[in-house]
Amino acid sequence: MGHGSGCTRSHRRANCGLALTEPALVFDGVSYAYEETPREAVSDISFSIATGEWVGMTGPTNAGKSTLCLLAMGLAPHFFGGRLKGSVVAFGRDSRTVPVIERSSEVGLLFQNPFTQISGARERVDDEVAFGPECHGLPRRVVAQRVEDAMRQVGISHLAARHPLDLSGGQLQRLALAGLLAMEPKLLLLDEPTSQLDPAGTAAIFEVLAGLHERGVTIVMVEHRLETLCELCPRIVAMVAGRVLADGPPEDVFNRQVVQERVGLPVFTRLARDAGLPAPWPVRLSDSTAAFRNPVA
Amino acid sequence: MAGGLSLYSEGTSLLHRAHPLTKGVLTLSAVALAFIVPSVGWVLVLAIVLLVLITLAGVLKRLLAVALAIVVPITLLLLAVQGFANPNNRTVVFALGPIVYFREGLAIAALAALRIACLVGATFLFSFTTRPADISEALMQRGLSPRMGYVLQSALQIIPQTLDMAGRIQDAQRARGLETEGSLPRRARAYLPLMLPLVLSSLVATQERAMALEVRGFGLRVKRLSRYEFVDTTAQRMLRWVMALAVPGAIAARIAGWR
Numbered sequence: 001m002g003h004g005s006g007c008t009r010s011h012r013r014a015n016c017g018l019a020l021t022e023p024a025l026v027f028d029g030v031s032y033a034y035e036e037t038p039r040e041a042v043s044d045i046s047f048s049i050a051t052g053e054w055v056g057m058t059g060p061t062n063a064g065k066s067t068l069c070l071l072a073m074g075l076a077p078h079f080f081g082g083r084l085k086g087s088v089v090a091f092g093r094d095s096r097t098v099p100v101i102e103r104s105s106e107v108g109l110l111f112q113n114p115f116t117q118i119s120g121a122r123e124r125v126d127d128e129v130a131f132g133p134e135c136h137g138l139p140r141r142v143v144a145q146r147v148e149d150a151m152r153q154v155g156i157s158h159l160a161a162r163h164p165l166d167l168s169g170g171q172l173q174r175l176a177l178a179g180l181l182a183m184e185p186k187l188l189l190l191d192e193p194t195s196q197l198d199p200a201g202t203a204a205i206f207e208v209l210a211g212l213h214e215r216g217v218t219i220v221m222v223e224h225r226l227e228t229l230c231e232l233c234p235r236i237v238a239m240v241a242g243r244v245l246a247d248g249p250p251e252d253v254f255n256r257q258v259v260q261e262r263v264g265l266p267v268f269t270r271l272a273r274d275a276g277l278p279a280p281w282p283v284r285l286s287d288s289t290a291a292f293r294n295p296v297a
Numbered sequence: 298m299a300g301g302l303s304l305y306s307e308g309t310s311l312l313h314r315a316h317p318l319t320k321g322v323l324t325l326s327a328v329a330l331a332f333i334v335p336s337v338g339w340v341l342v343l344a345i346v347l348l349v350l351i352t353l354a355g356v357l358k359r360l361l362a363v364a365l366a367i368v369v370p371i372t373l374l375l376l377a378v379q380g381f382a383n384p385n386n387r388t389v390v391f392a393l394g395p396i397v398y399f400r401e402g403l404a405i406a407a408l409a410a411l412r413i414a415c416l417v418g419a420t421f422l423f424s425f426t427t428r429p430a431d432i433s434e435a436l437m438q439r440g441l442s443p444r445m446g447y448v449l450q451s452a453l454q455i456i457p458q459t460l461d462m463a464g465r466i467q468d469a470q471r472a473r474g475l476e477t478e479g480s481l482p483r484r485a486r487a488y489l490p491l492m493l494p495l496v497l498s499s500l501v502a503t504q505e506r507a508m509a510l511e512v513r514g515f516g517l518r519v520k521r522l523s524r525y526e527f528v529d530t531t532a533q534r535m536l537r538w539v540m541a542l543a544v545p546g547a548i549a550a551r552i553a554g555w556r
Contacts, residue, residue, distance in 0.1 A: 075508055104514040116505035119513070120458065121450035123303055123430050130524050135443075137519030144524050163303075165457055179513065 024218040025049040029086035041067040056233030063239040108185030117176035126160040132183040150182040169196035226266040230283040304424040312354040317435040324423040326540035331415035356425040372410040379406035
């Protein structure tokens with residue numbers, strides 16, 4: 001899938017991101033079960049995400065991807081209760097000790113359903129985008145600038161005067177993202193950010209995310225479209241049944257048999273495998289083209 | 298999807314630009330005064346002032362379209378009931394056989410109709426020139442807690458949101474073969490399969506929205522600033538005081554014998 005970004009994945013990895021040093025998010029031996037649920041939604045999760053990284057998370061339904069986002073935001077256990085073992089630390093602060101509203105100044109979470117992400121109290125799209133920055137007590141001038149920038153970034157400036165409930169699903173998803181971007185979080189947790197967007201809208205949003213990544217924003221993105229993940233994310237975490245199945249560069253993750261069997265594999269990888277090309281199989285369009293041109297190499 | 302319940306009409310008139318609290322006080326005072334002043338003459342003066350303001354706000358046409366639909370039927374009913382059947386009727390205006398119409402009833406009906414016209418006119422003038430969100434925003438800037446402001450703002454959005462959700466559920470149930478039209482018993486049977494998912498969806502949406510509000514920092518203990526700054530002038534403040542004091546003044550005058 002082409003994303004129209006001026007910065008390709010390899011280019012981004014080499015020159016665009018910030019130096020990957022301080023961890024933005026650390027899961028250390030994390031197991032979590034929702035209240036009154038005997039089974040753990042995630043079990044024994046340990047990994048670290050450095051500041052400036054763009055990590056893609058994938059896996060089948062009930063793999064625990066959304067739960068990890070809720071844990072990273074602090075909503076689990078602050079909002080949901082439940083039993084948490086281990087520690088979730090974002091920017092050096094344990095989620096147990098930081099209320100969600102405080103964490104919202106540096107961590108942003110985009111939910112799957114954009115309808116419930118909007119405040120439900122604003123009558124204009126631009127007012128809706130301003131909701132978060134206003135809650136954070138930012139000066140009027142700063143709020144206005146952030147609202148303008150966020151709407152422009154996601155391509156909804158022309159909808160500024162519309163009522164949020166008059167928007168389509170895709171427009172609403174852009175609005176939800178704009179509301180998040182206006183808060184300028186250092187860590188973005190995106191739970192299927194383009195599920196309701198058309199291909200053009202999807203490409204535009206990924207271009208925005210690429211821009212944010214270039215500016216050093218850490219991104220954790222849950223996504224089912226494996227080709228998209230491979231193109232965008234230098235690192236993939238594949239999950240199954242609440243556990244991390246594989247964690248690493250896409251070409252490593254999707255060349256593992258267990259991942260292919262339980263999570264799936266990008267179409268380019270499948271093509272190369274089924275065509276009988278030697279492993280490791282390519283995971284991106286560009287690599288796939290090269291592999292088919294020069295199959296022996 | 299359905300929009301909000303706002304009747305706001307975009308404009309740049311003096312009334313559109315006035316502070317929401319000024320417009321709120323003007324509306325409440327105008328409505329109160331319309332029912333306090335003793336005679337048709339005074340109510341007529343109030344009605345003329347409102348008409349001038351409505352014209353200046355540029356919403357006359359739109360206001361007439363909705364206001365007449367409310368005021369005309371009520372006026373006709375009042376004229377008929379009071380003119381024919383008021384127990385104080387004495388002076389005949391006209392008689393058609395056994396049907397006699399009286400002046401006293403006509404006067405009472407005219408006064409009541411004018412008062413209702415003022416009530417409707419003032420309320421719609423306020424609604425057409427003020428965004429609902431601006432009222433709560435202005436109140437929050439005057440010290441109302443953000444939580445209460447949110448409740449005020451979201452209250453107006455709940456109805457269209459619920460209607461929208463109900464419509465989607467109804468469509469989904471129809472697609473599964475549920476008959477939602479036809480005889481009363483049939484529609485009654487369809488009620489439960491519509492209500493249950495609506496209530497459950499609303500509960501889920503409420504929980505998700507509560508999370509989303511926290512994620513956006515709602516409830517942070519900081520001085521919250523709205524990106525809107527409502528212009529409040531000395532003249533507006535004085536006008537608010539005058540209008541607010543006019544109400545108890547008129548009541549006192551009525552008690553003192555103003556007729």
